[in-house]
Amino acid sequence: MNAPAPFESFLVFDGEKKIAIEKDTKVPNAAIFTVNKEDHTIGNLLKHQLLKDPQVLFAGYKCPHPLEHKFILRVQTTSDTTPADALTSAITDLMAELSLFEERFRSxxxxxxxxxxxxxxxxxxxxxxxxxxxxxxxxxxxxxxxxxxxxxxxxxxxxxxxxxxx
Known part of the structure; x- marks a missing residue:
């Protein structure tokens, strides 16, 4: 069978990075983030959270192939902030929102x-x-x-x- 072992979908092995950042040379103030061992669940959440930020001009993601456990996130921002800062802010906001959700769910x-x-x-x-x-x-x-x-x-x-x- 061509499918990888199930544990390969979530375990980050030695020498493997969770997130790789590459500067996008095609457009100004943009970056390409490759997030390993994740899929549409996190990709879609991050994209929507990034698009709420007025400093973000573009945010989009794609999963290259169903058997590859990664997604590619492209982010373009205004000159006032960097794509890495926008992504960090989006992750922080999502964590706060999910903590609130968990707190209200348990209450x-x-x-x-x-x-x-x-x-x-x-x-x-x-x-x-x-x-x-x-x-x-x-x-x-x-x-x-x-x-x-x-x-x-x-x-x-x-x-x-x-x-x-x-």
Whole structure:
């Protein structure tokens, strides 16, 4: 079989860098970041977080091949900041946002029934017919498209287990 071993998708081996930075010579104030052992999950989050920064002119990523566990992120910024600084800021902001998400997810006495995390997804608590509580995670669409959200994952929690419905 041509597929690599499963552990090769997440283990960084000796001599292998997690992130490689290369200056993009085609456009001014731009860089190409190659992130090893990651995929669309982190690539898409970083791209969206970078595009929120007014100093970032362009951010995009691609995964070269499904069997290669890496993605290539291109970032172009204004002359006021560097692409590396913009990426560092985006990572810091994402970590803070995910920490807030985790804190509110673990807190059962949250006063609000909905938790908005940026423009990526929304989490809301929903009472179901059974006594267990369900969480629905849904994508937020831009206002031009529709205010309706579509659930992507539904968690049903009980005292003994957690079931995930996709």
């Amino acid at each position: 059962p006495s949250s006063s609000s029934s909905s938790l908005f995390c940026s423009t990526i997804f929304r989490v809301r608590r929903k009472r179901t017919a059974d006594p267990h509580e369900a969480l629905v995670i849904s994508l937020k669409r831009p206002k031009q498209m529709s205010a309706v959200t579509e659930p992507i994952i539904c968690f049903r929690a009980s005292t003994t287990n957690l079931k995930v419905f996709i």
